Amino acid sequence: MSVSPALPRIDDEARAALFTDARTTYSFADTPVDDETLTGIWELARWAPTAANMQPLRVLYVRTPEGKERLLPHLDEGNRPKSASAPVVAVLAVDNRFHEHIPHILPIRAELKDHFDSEPAQREGITSFNGPLQAGYFILAVRAFGLAAGPMAGFDSAAIDKEFFSDSDWHSILVVNIGHPAGAAEFDRMPRLALEHVLGWA
């Protein structure tokens, strides 16, 4: 048998914080969250893997009254009170010009920058998969800091892009409310699928 360095496991408390006890939050306390913490969330999430290290996800942190005022009208009406109560709202976006960074992030294949430049459909293949993949990492990184995440898919993506990203090629894919919960979760957790509907063995 080959010699294998043992990797660390995470303990039950960390599993509970990230997975088994964590709840999506819709109503937040007015406890603030500082910018250093928000930077720290990204400094964790960025290390998890993406296809060919392309890292297409971008994050706009909206946490000023002016920023909230620009954002809220573009959320579905039922979602506005949720984001209004959150001290921070992260708009997750993908950068359709992620390939500009290839000489830095994938130096062994620097020529892919020019390749992707002429292949927008291939860029879309990268962003449509790796954007949500990194959104998954991001949500768990929020929880790693003892904060609750409230991801929401109900918003006008084109309107948000026009309001915030008109000078770039960023496109919003998910809105995530971030903060401390106002109280205990308001309803029971919805069920997860039984194992036999999810797992196959070969």
Added chain:
Amino acid sequence: MSVSPALPRIDDEARAALFTDARTTYSFADTPVDDETLTGIWELARWAPTAANMQPLRVLYVRTPEGKERLLPHLDEGNRPKSASAPVVAVLAVDNRFHEHIPHILPIRAELKDHFDSEPAQREGITSFNGPLQAGYFILAVRAFGLAAGPMAGFDSAAIDKEFFSDSDWHSILVVNIGHPAGAAEFDRMPRLALEHVLGWA
């Protein structure tokens, strides 16, 4: 200020195991990984949130010689030795008939089952976003068990679906090698983007 229950944070050791020290692995030791652990990985990953609790991700764990023999020919040639060395290869898939479960997983909107049944394009919208989102949770759940993950996008998805999923509507989206690393990582970690290219503030 409203009263906020403090949520637990995870410590530096857990952050290192999941994010900052973890490495994608291409070469595995022959130390086995038992089925109980593989079930446990899903029992963590399943709790992280999906849009309207739809949970479209499915997992086929390939860990027998017969299963490997069926899978390997459908991987890109350069990826075959990686999966051959891994004690377990997880094929992550989305179930295009996830809506069959709506009466159980979203009982307050049970009527959505019939709605989605006649709206395949809307189903595709759910699977294309939430499949990769759950893949992100899955990769971090693998690491939570002290195992290395080696996600790979290079494979013939249609051929894998035909080989393993012909009696269902599952469609493969990612292959993840799982096991203990054979040794230290073989090359330096590739750089992550500088913060100013990723974070915006409003």
